[in-house]
Each structure stands twice: as structure tokens, then as C-alpha cells.
Amino acid sequence: MKSPSQPRDRGIPEATVARLPLYLRALHGMAERGIATVSSEDLAGAAGVNSAKLRKDLSHLGSYGTRGVGYEVEYLVYQISRELGLTQDWAVAIVGVGNLGRALANYGGFVSRGFRVAALIDADPEIVGDTIAGLNVEHIDELEAVIKRRGVSIVVLAIPAAAAQQVCDRVVAVGVTSILNFAPVVLSVPESVDVRKVDLSIELQILAFHEQRKAGGPLMAVDGQ
Amino acid sequence: MKSPSQPRDRGIPEATVARLPLYLRALHGMAERGIATVSSEDLAGAAGVNSAKLRKDLSHLGSYGTRGVGYEVEYLVYQISRELGLTQDWAVAIVGVGNLGRALANYGGFVSRGFRVAALIDADPEIVGDTIAGLNVEHIDELEAVIKRRGVSIVVLAIPAAAAQQVCDRVVAVGVTSILNFAPVVLSVPESVDVRKVDLSIELQILAFHEQRKAGGPLMAVDGQ
DNA sequence: CTGACTTTGTGCATCGGTTCACAAAGGGAT
């Protein structure tokens, strides 16, 4: 039973949270183009979702629209940013400075959303000491020290699968509770730690499934048991 | 009751399709370690899901387990691979050979799953002509010709947001119906085309949301409305 | 062959998320 005295329902559905960044991106684009207000219909179109869904999503944050008019772009940007925690500065460490790590270090989308790449860490002595995206690459032995010193709260793992669990354990041990994992392994972490994973090959496999179905379409003979 | 020998039920739930690659990965690992059969409990553990879910997922492909014993690893690998369409060879073109494109080109997870990087394409004359991951980088002007010549059926877009829609339109025009998009824009495509998107900054934003909540946790004073 | 044991496959209740459709709320014209 939930208390009715709490006007802001802090229980925002996970599906909604996953879409807020999408809305935010669309809104930033509109703000740049000087659009002052936007209807749920238009914003939904720009974000690629259905307008009823968008309205329900936004309603979870509060009543920030004006009936008959729409939403004020700047105000909504602020509200969504605040809800997502982007009004504060997040120090991110990228572990693994291969091509993927470099791509991430140079990715503009981070900086513009309140994320600051605060450290680059690698195990390869060949790379350690290099400057990438304006940052010095530090040795994995320094992992714990760097995380503490720079106040890192989010760690991105862009390392081989074989090393992932081990590094994961180390960052969890120094208190990191948010991890973005690009290594193709299931990380085992305590309940309190949040792991999100991105597996590039999984996305391709899902595409292949649908592509195959399209191709085989109406045909699709008996399977080869 | 349905005939178990005929998994004619082509309506596999989307959520299941998204997990099949996960099971496949776990199974490959087991096959390598010489494990011949596995129970739903163990496989679910390795894939990071609940065992009832795993069994229900697999039941959509057919009855490939043996009660009292479990699933034969090799056989299950084959069945899932076939269902996902990984028993055939998929030619993939990567458009955009920046750091991300390079990371993808070198990513071993593709090759080992039936995907073959058949072309690298970029607009930068500085890069065109280079050899990366054993492939010659071709000019974007050749886009249509290369796709046709190599039989490319899946295109990966690893290009700036500003160029994405335009390139997307071109690949769709030559008949590509599966696109993996890394550019932070909503692509508009015909109904028949499948687009999956990966937005690196969205994942970080979702992490930030949860991290913020943890930090503010039990406290969370009244908000300023 | 029988009976104990293991593990699958699934019916069913449940839950979270999506969509519809409309009353409520505001703006602007007259």
C-alpha cells in the first residue's frame, strides 16, 4: 500500500526510464532549432513513439504540459534531465582502450549529457601513457586508486570477455555500483550493483532472425528433423 | 495438444528472440569446455535468466530436451543457430570507419556467429583505400555498387547523426532491409525495413537514473515544485 | 518390469506495459 501523501510517484516504470533519453534527444534538437513549445503528437513523432505512450511517460514525472498548447521545450528538457540525474556531473571511467574504448572516449554524446570521461585505463603497457581524447591512459594496476581519486561513479568495461569478471569484481570492491558492460559475458555482481550490457553481436543476431524470416517468408518448408 | 515433431509455430515472441543469442553464447562456452548435456537450471544460470523462462523460450522452438536429463549442448546449439538464421552466411557492410567502425570490423564475435564483414565504407578520402581488419575501405560513392556486388543484406551505420538518414535512404533504395544503427537519430524507413539501434549514451543515462536514485535513496526530500 | 527420481514442458495466475478513447483543462476568438 502506498502513501497518498506523496505527490511525486518515485516509481517510474523501467520502460519509461528507457525512453526518457530518447525524448531528451528529440527535445535538444528542437531547442536548437528554436522551437519553443511542442505537442505530444509532434514530440512523439520525433522520438519515434506513439503519442499516448509519450503522454503517459511524461505524466509519471508530473504535469508539465499545458492543455490545448503542449509542452514548453526548455522546461521539459530541464525536468527530464533532472529526473534522469543529468543535472549533476558524472565521472565515468573507461576500462579498455581498444578501438571501442577510443570510440567511447571520443563520443560527443557523453559530454553533452552531463557525463565526463574522467579516466582511461588499460592493461597494455604499449598504450599506457598515451594521450587519447585529451586524457592520459593509466595502468590497470592503478584502477582502484584512480576510481577513488577522481570520484568515478560509473565504469564502462570495454575489455575482452576473459578479463571482464575480474575487473568487474575490483571496481565493485571499491564501491562502484553502476557498470556499463560491452564484454560478451554475464557479469555476476551483488544485488545492489547495476549492470547494463551492450552486446553488438546480439543485435546482429536479432536482425538476422528477422531477415531470415522475411526471406523464407511464405515458403518455409518442413524443418529438417 | 500439438505435435512435438513439428515446431511449425513460427510465432516466436520477440522477447524470446532477444534472449536466444544469450543462450547460444552460454552454450558455446559449455561446448568448448566439453560439456555434453545441460539442465535448464544450469543453462539459465549461465545465461543469467530464470529457468522457467528458459524452458518456455526453448519450448517455442520445439521439444529439444529430454525429461530427467536436460538438453544436449551440441544439438541445442544447432537448433538455436538454425532458428536465428546463423547457419547461413550473412554479408555485413559497415558504413563509417571511425573508431566505432574499426571496433566493429575487428570484433571477433561477428565472425564466429555466421556474420562476415564484407565491406567497409567511408566518406573520408583520408581513410578510403586503407586496409582495416584485412579489408579495403571503399568510398561512399560506391555504396550501392558494393552492396549489390557483395550480396550485403545487413548494413551497420557507424556514422555521424547528420549523415545517417541520407545513407539509410540509399541503402534502403538498393534493397537492404536490415539496419543496425549506432547514430543517435531516429531513422525513418518503410514498414518492411528492420532497424535496430544502439545508443551508447542512452545506456549511460539509464545508469545515471538508477545511480541517482540509490544516492538519494531513503532521503529524497520534497522536490521543488 | 517396476518403482524412485529427475527434469522438461506447460496451464494458469499475475504483472507490467501499451493503446484507446474521452473528460478535464486551458487558450483564443468574438
Next chain:
DNA sequence: ATCCCTTTGTGAACCGATGCACAAAGTCAG
């Protein structure tokens, strides 16, 4: 001020996915 028009916010129906719990189906020992 009043009425009409637009658009939000949301109740309620619907839909797909999840997880429990167990009967069915198989193995294996004796």
C-alpha cells in the same frame, strides 16, 4: 464572459511476458 477548439492527462481494456507449480515423460537401479 462565453463558446469553441485544441491538447493534455488518465481510467480502463487489452496484450504480451513472467514465474509458479505440477503433471507428464523420460532415466536408471535393482
